[in-house]
Amino acid sequence: MDFIHSLEIDQDKCCGKLHCMRVCPTHAIRVKNGKAVIDPVLCIDCGDCILACPQQAIKSITDSMRDLDKFKFNVAIPSPTLFGQFQMDIKPNDIVEGLITIGFDAVHEISVESELINMAIRDYLDEYKGPLPLISSACPVVIRLIQVAYPNMVKQIIPIQPPREIAAREVKKHYAKETGLKESDIGVIYLTPCPSKMIAIKQPAEDVKSHLDLAIGISEIYNPLFSAITKGKQNNNKVNKQGSLHQSRTSLSWALTGGQSVSIKPSRFLTVAQMPNIIRIFDDIEKGKIRDIEFLECYACLGGCVGGSLTVEDTFVARSKIQNLIASMEDEGEKVLEDARRKYKKGDYYISQQLEPRKNPDVLVSIEEQIIKMKIRENLVRKLPGIDCGLCGAPTCSAFAGDVSNGKAKVEDCVLLSAERLKELQDEYNTDKK
Amino acid sequence: MPGTELYQKEFFIKGGDFDKAGEVSTEIKSILKSVGINSDIVRKVAIATFEAEMNVVIHANEGDLKFILTPVEIRITVKDKGKGIEDIELAMKEGYSTATEEMREMGFGAGMGLPNIKKNADGFELTSEVGVGTLLKITIRHKKA
Numbered sequence: 001m002d003f004i005h006s007l008e009i010d011q012d013k014c015c016g017k018l019h020c021m022r023v024c025p026t027h028a029i030r031v032k033n034g035k036a037v038i039d040p041v042l043c044i045d046c047g048d049c050i051l052a053c054p055q056q057a058i059k060s061i062t063d064s065m066r067d068l069d070k071f072k073f074n075v076a077i078p079s080p081t082l083f084g085q086f087q088m089d090i091k092p093n094d095i096v097e098g099l100i101t102i103g104f105d106a107v108h109e110i111s112v113e114s115e116l117i118n119m120a121i122r123d124y125l126d127e128y129k130g131p132l133p134l135i136s137s138a139c140p141v142v143i144r145l146i147q148v149a150y151p152n153m154v155k156q157i158i159p160i161q162p163p164r165e166i167a168a169r170e171v172k173k174h175y176a177k178e179t180g181l182k183e184s185d186i187g188v189i190y191l192t193p194c195p196s197k198m199i200a201i202k203q204p205a206e207d208v209k210s211h212l213d214l215a216i217g218i219s220e221i222y223n224p225l226f227s228a229i230t231k232g233k234q235n236n237n238k239v240n241k242q243g244s245l246h247q248s249r250t251s252l253s254w255a256l257t258g259g260q261s262v263s264i265k266p267s268r269f270l271t272v273a274q275m276p277n278i279i280r281i282f283d284d285i286e287k288g289k290i291r292d293i294e295f296l297e298c299y300a301c302l303g304g305c306v307g308g309s310l311t312v313e314d315t316f317v318a319r320s321k322i323q324n325l326i327a328s329m330e331d332e333g334e335k336v337l338e339d340a341r342r343k344y345k346k347g348d349y350y351i352s353q354q355l356e357p358r359k360n361p362d363v364l365v366s367i368e369e370q371i372i373k374m375k376i377r378e379n380l381v382r383k384l385p386g387i388d389c390g391l392c393g394a395p396t397c398s399a400f401a402g403d404v405s406n407g408k409a410k411v412e413d414c415v416l417l418s419a420e421r422l423k424e425l426q427d428e429y430n431t432d433k434k
Numbered sequence: 435m436p437g438t439e440l441y442q443k444e445f446f447i448k449g450g451d452f453d454k455a456g457e458v459s460t461e462i463k464s465i466l467k468s469v470g471i472n473s474d475i476v477r478k479v480a481i482a483t484f485e486a487e488m489n490v491v492i493h494a495n496e497g498d499l500k501f502i503l504t505p506v507e508i509r510i511t512v513k514d515k516g517k518g519i520e521d522i523e524l525a526m527k528e529g530y531s532t533a534t535e536e537m538r539e540m541g542f543g544a545g546m547g548l549p550n551i552k553k554n555a556d557g558f559e560l561t562s563e564v565g566v567g568t569l570l571k572i573t574i575r576h577k578k579a
């Protein structure tokens with residue numbers, strides 16, 4: 001199976017400085033001949049390499065406003081993080097107006113769907129009997145990390161769709177009926193805080209088709225949207241014929257770490273953010289060290305989705321804005337809650353196919369062959385210095401030994417085992433000319 | 435032959451060393467993962483070895499863990515020098531623990547370790563001599579016989 005990714009390395013800009021390779025949580029990056037290469041089976045689209053690259057050679061690609069031309073009628077589904085991206089006097093309704101001005105035909109906010117998913121998760125938690133903790137499926141990076149590196153925890157991921165998918169499913173039907181167009185002419189576009197949610201749309205982890213058609217990064221529309229909002233406010237424009245937004249606390253709070261736990265109210269929960277922390281907690285879960293947690297909420301980004309790499313506002317400032325929005329709500333969002341209670345159909349929100357671990361072709365041979373490879377690895381590791389310098393092009397000495405055992409590297413790639421290799425690198429990195 | 439050893443490795447466990455506690459089970463887990471053992475089996479072995487390792491760290495002075503992989507099963511033998519267990523039947527009871535308050539604060543001492551090992555293992559043998567030490571032998575099948 002081919003995996004789609006959002007990350008692209010600009011081969012001209014990349015000069016093999018190894019920073020990306022060192023931060024990659026799944027050891028998906030190798031540097032060969034002075035250029036970084038990403039293994040598509042191991043990459044989980046966390047984007048940590050983007051931030052680590054001193055050359056800005058790695059970028060994430062999302063769809064753009066030009067792609068709206070593919071459809072006759074376009075509906076935007078904004079990630080709730082969008083509402084925390086502007087100064088406080090720009091209200092959610094102004095943002096919706098702005099989206100219409102810049103070219104969307106309608107905007108759908110996911111408050112009701114967030115309540116539905118909230119209820120669905122609650123029911124799932126109540127009835128579940130397997131090993132704990134159950135893990136929130138909110139962050140696609142976390143799902144992929146589990147599929148790649150913690151295969152035995154895949155069954156602990158809550159198999160319920162995200163609010164945006166439920167929304168897209170309904171929105172398509174609704175607007176097809178309203179406009180008389182075919183469903184395939186209605187574009188449903190997610191405004192995403194991160195590349196990973198775009199990948200979750202292009203290639204859902206459970207290997208089915210998403211109800212969403214496109215994903216555009218918030219940073220991609222930020223400037224035009226901001227100027228449309230400010231102009232609109234000056235002229236007191238009303239372009240949105242849908243009427244004002246009804247929001248509840250749930251959808252907004254899900255943009256923040258801990259938001260799900262607060263609304264789902266599991267008996268004991270734990271919230272973690274950022275890859276190194278998540279990995280530490282997952283290792284403990286695998287050992288059975290964490291026994292008494294019912295619900296685990298993990299986000300790749302600091303502070304939750306407000307920290308997504310395609311957002312514009314500072315994570316902490318955005319968090320405060322969302323919290324302010326929640327605090328300034330007049331009620332709990334009674335209208336939304338009522339709507340959700342009326343619509344809720346128990347059992348209607350599961351993902352349509354089971355999640356499976358990602359198969360790594362390197363381990364798809366017999367145990368006997370694997371053991372031969374392991375012995376090669378162990379013998380080599382004994383010879384290696386264990387300093388993880390990375391000059392062989394692998395992130396650690398043991399990863400290098402693994403590459404050798406899989407036929408992907410040669411023993412002589414280690415600078416301490418081969419003087420020639422060192423010479424080669426001196427030429428490659430031009431050390432004497434500087 | 436089902437009994438042939440494909441691979442074996444021995445580990446030393448130091449009593450009272452909470453910094454290193456869990457390293458042995460982590461290494462065994464990664465060995466099993468890398469040779470492509472089914473993930474449900476890896477989970478069982480990881481839980482059982484972690485609990486066995488912790489029991490040495492908490493309740494004994496030092497011990498050795500021997501890990502053997504055969505074409506059909508995983509064998510773990512943990513032999514320790516320490517105070518031993520007086521009443522094995524009692525020690526096997528869920529919730530029974532002699533862990534100190536200090537250890538409880540670190541999250542140990544729920545009295546669930548031995549019962550959990552037994553639950554996850556296909557073969558379980560526990561013998562002990564007070565004042566000398568404890569011997570735990572477990573097997574977990576990874577291939578149907």
Ligand SMILES: Nc1ncnc2c1ncn2[C@@H]1O[C@H](COP(=O)(O)OP(=O)(O)OP(=O)(O)O)[C@@H](O)[C@H]1O
Nearest residue numbers: 489493518525531532533542543544545546547548
């Ligand atoms: N290796 C050992 N040496 C001496 N005593 C042991 C050993 N293993 C277990 N015991 C005794 O058996 C009791 C029960 O062990 P068990 O592993 O079930 O619970 P625990 O270690 O006390 O708590 P937990 O494993 O839940 O953290 C221990 O409290 C201890 O008294």
Ligand code: SF4
Nearest residue numbers: 139194299301305308
């Ligand atoms: S935590 Fe980050 S990567 Fe994960 S879904 Fe949110 S914004 Fe995307």
Ligand SMILES: [Mg+2]
Nearest residue numbers: 488489547548
């Ligand atoms: Mg114990």
